[in-house]
Amino acid sequence: MSVRRFVGANSRDVMRQVREALGEDALIVANRRTEGGVEILAMADEAIDHFEPSPEPPAPETPVTPPVQDPLQAMSERLLQEMQDMRALLASNQAAGAVSAPQGAPADTAARLRQMLWSVGFGSELADELLAGLPEPLKASSSDSDAPLQWLRQQLMARLCVLSDEPSFFDQTGIVALVGPTGVGKTTTTAKLAARFVMRHGTRPVALVTTDSFRIGAHEQLRIYARLLDTPMYALDAEQPIDDLLGRLQGKQWVIIDTVGMSQRDQRVIEQIAHLQGGRSRVRLVLLLNAASQPETLEEVVLRYRQAARAAGAELDDCIITKQDEAGRLAPVLDIVMRHGLRVLFGSNGQQVPEDMAIATPATLVDQALSTATPQREQAQRADVPMGMPRWSRDVLGQGRRLSSLLARLRQRVTGFAELEAMWDLASLPSRLQEERLDALLARYPAAQTTLGMAWSARRNERGCDWAMPDIGLDAEGAWLALPWLQHRHPAGWQPRLAALTQASGVAVHLLPRLPEPEALAWLETEHLTWVSQVASSHRIVSHHERQPLRQLFNDSVLTHHVGVRFRGQSMQLWTAHAEVDDATGLALLAWYGEVRDPESAKVVARRYWLTPARLGTEVLSLLLTQLQSDGLATLTRRAWQQLKEADSGEVNAEVRLLMASGLAAVAGHLDVAEDEEAQTLRGDVLNLSGTSRRRRDTGMLDALVYAFMARDAIRQLGSVSREGVV
Structure with a gap:
């Protein structure tokens, strides 16, 4: 089976064709915009091992003009050849490792700990970060020593953020909304939290609210809990802000909302959270995570719900782990919680109200996660199984740290860099929200007394473009x-x-x-x-x-x-x-x-x-x-605009894209003309980030900055580094 070509009116249409023809695991080899829409080259995953790149044409006896090959097709063949080479290299490395290690020889401490982390469900990214700090004395410890395991346990506990104590949650008055996919246990958890509050403060100051009008009997289930707790319960339409109930909630110090369960892929998630945050009342969001879900599902839930919260101008940093009693392994959900920096408030392990819920403690959660470790004999039998994510994911982690440091230094040096980052964050929002958020962002910019001058641009469109070069502040x-x-x-x-x-x-x-x-x-x-x-x-x-x-x-x-x-x-x-x-x-x-x-x-x-x-x-x-030095900014902006347009497939608001492109041009120009020592260091770090080496320094830095921002967004999507001041 070879590479197949798919053409559609837009990205969604052509991706539907790919899934229908090749399945969900199809490999996207290349894509580009065409006059008719979007073109994608794709192939089935299993076809890589059987693919043979086009052979070199034999030298003809008489001069013959070689056929012109589609550059997109040429690129696909080159990428596929690289995939085959990579697979062959990985296979040879694994075979070499199996031969070099004598049968039955004990692995070193780091390898044993890594294998154990993988066997219980932690990912390789987290394992690499932890084991990078393994002390030298522990590396030489014997296989029967408990010291390495105790050290690892302490490292996991230190990375797990939890609620300091129960009063710090229940004594903080306000409105709490539980959000998450369908079936995660929001209604039961609402009742458990309400019962805990009643046990501490009585029934008078608490009220329950439900926005779930979709499930049959959803109101009745929460109403039964409310009647047992002797607390009022109110129904709120999913499109109503909580302010509509303020008159009826007078005297209530603690209000908990049971929201509609929605798939993380449902576009209404953004609307739901926006309605919760749309009034004058501040609503604290708590995400419920089903410990029995697949790691990939949990990852997507966290990413999509946090994106929805950011789109509503809110934060989503707290979570409750539910259905611990149904989970075969607890490590996957803890791995995701740690990597995304979420704070675990409570753990739930049954249907009884309020008994089957406890405040989260690092020791309890980590011990439960590690208790599912497989015996050493079984680990030895599975030692040749590839662990977790591939090696390049660990390189991405290192790249993430370098990016974080570089962006922080640029933020400190270049006035308005934080606003440029916020502009990039707008591009990740749904298109209907981009223009609204853009108006709000520009209304706050610039901060007072930060702009001394203005380099005005010519009042005309740039040559060959449908936009005019923005004006640059000084x-x-x-x-x-x-x-x-x-x-x-x-x-x-x-x-x-x-x-x-x-x-x-x-x-x-x-x-x-x-x-x-x-x-x-x-x-x-x-x-x-x-x-x-x-x-x-x-x-x-x-x-x-x-x-x-x-x-x-x-x-x-x-x-x-x-x-x-x-x-x-x-x-x-x-x-x-x-x-x-x-x-x-x-x-x-x-x-x-x-x-x-x-x-x-x-x-x-x-x-x-x-x-x-x-x-x-x-x-x-x-x-x-x-x-005079600003003369080249328009050329840099055209270059960045084209790169961004090809990358976003035309789905980003044109104003947002122009500000992203011209902003990168201004930063590249800023670093290019500055001659102080800090600027020289920053230039080197920017260029080294992508390995860019060009004759024109400003163009090289522009390409490196485009790469840096795209890598930042990709790493955020993977959850490998924490967010840096996202609007």
């Missing part, structure tokens, strides 16, 4: 901010545009792509604002009472002054000359002429003309450099 040091401004969100006309931003954000420096109309220029002078404007060589000024174009003014000038500059990713020199001139209204100006030259060949690679207020003198040269 911080107090003159460095570019990480999140630009969209042109069409500014007022129309230069004077309203300049005035609005000056008044709203305190912008005092304006780098203009062309000279504005006289009214706007007069306003800038009246407000005593700093400005520089790039102009055409044909622009006419008045010099020595003669009106002439700038080109003629500097026609015979000898350029003697120069400074270093980064121009379009290269180290260049800017040679300048200036002269005192007036405009048509008599305003005193300085006219500037600059040549960007290659320092090695002295070749002129670009020419520029500027006008600046005469009152500012020659100190504005640094601003001319800043505007």
Whole structure:
């Protein structure tokens, strides 16, 4: 069986075709956007072992033009060959390991502990992190020593976050909502928690609420519990906010909501949590996890429900483990809880109310998880079975740590970087929420006194694009901010545009792509604002009472002054000359002429003309450099835009994608032009992250930053690293 081609109107349609033809385990080899929609190359998983890449064509006796191969098909064959090579390498490594170890020889301590963790249900990622810290004395301990196991037990307990004590949960007044898939035990757990509260505080301050109007008898089941506990019970429509009940909940200090059970794949999960968070009342969310579920299901539940909570502007950090008595192994759910940093409040192991629920303690949970370890003899028989995730997942963990450190340093250095990260988080939300969240995010940006100036872009679409380059803000040091401004969100006309931003954000420096109309220029002078404007060589000024174009003014000038500059990713020199001139209204100006030259060949690679207020003198040269260095940001933005568009298959809001692309361009440009020691270190770390090596440093850093953000999102989806300030 070979690679098959599928074409559909959109990603959902073509993926449906793949599943129907090849099953759920089909391998997606490559995909791309086409004029007709989306094209995917896929094959069945079992076909890899039987696939033979296309052989090299034999050399013909007479010159023959080789057929042009579809690049997508060529890529698929290369990837499939790499898959076969990888499988062969893994097989040879396993065979070599089996031969090198004498039969019956005891494995070292780390290997024994790793095997035990895997046998009870912990994943290789967590095992690798734990065993990386195994002390040297324990590595040499004998196989019958209990010390390594006790050390491992302590490490697992330390990674398990639990409720400090029961009063800290029940004495905190407010509204608690239990969420999770159908059948996880929300109604029973609601009754158990309510009973615990009644035992501590009595029946008067508590109330039960259900939003489950879908299941037959759901109201009746909770009403029976409420009657037994002598507490009121209210029914709330799934689309109503809790505020609709506030009048009837007067005097109630603790309200617990039993929500509708929904599959983690149900799009209504987001709507449900959004309704819970939609009112004025703060609702604490607690996720219920079924210990008897498959690890893959639990992973998906945590990811989808936390995504829904983030979409509603809420946090979902607490969980309750249910049905422990039905689970053959407890380790899988603990593994997921640890990796995602969830706090376990209680454990439930039966239907009796309130007896079959206890506050979670690390010792109890870890001991229960480890108690299912298989005997050493059985472990030895299974020693040749591959453990958990493949090796590359551990590399992803290491990449995650490097990413976390790098992003934290960029967040600290580049103003607006946290907002750029928040913009990337919007891209992971459903499309209908992206625009709404974008408006809210931009309304808060920038923070007061963080924007000193603005590098305005040309008021036109970029060549070959349907978007205009956003405007880039400057911080107090003159460095570019990480999140630009969209042109069409500014007022129309230069004077309203300049005035609005000056008044709203305190912008005092304006780098203009062309000279504005006289009214706007007069306003800038009246407000005593700093400005520089790039102009055409044909622009006419008045010099020595003669009106002439700038080109003629500097026609015979000898350029003697120069400074270093980064121009379009290269180290260049800017040679300048200036002269005192007036405009048509008599305003005193300085006219500037600059040549960007290659320092090695002295070749002129670009020419520029500027006008600046005469009152500012020659100190504005640094601003001319800043505007000149921003020349390459549009090219970087086009490059990032194309990469993002190919990656998101057109499913990301166009404004969000443009801000993501231009923001990455601004960060890459920021790092490219800075020459301090910290910037040099950051540049090296950014480029090393993806192994990028390009002649143009700015392009290399842009590609590395795109890779870094995509890797961050992928790792988050895998749950390998904790979230970093997600909105």
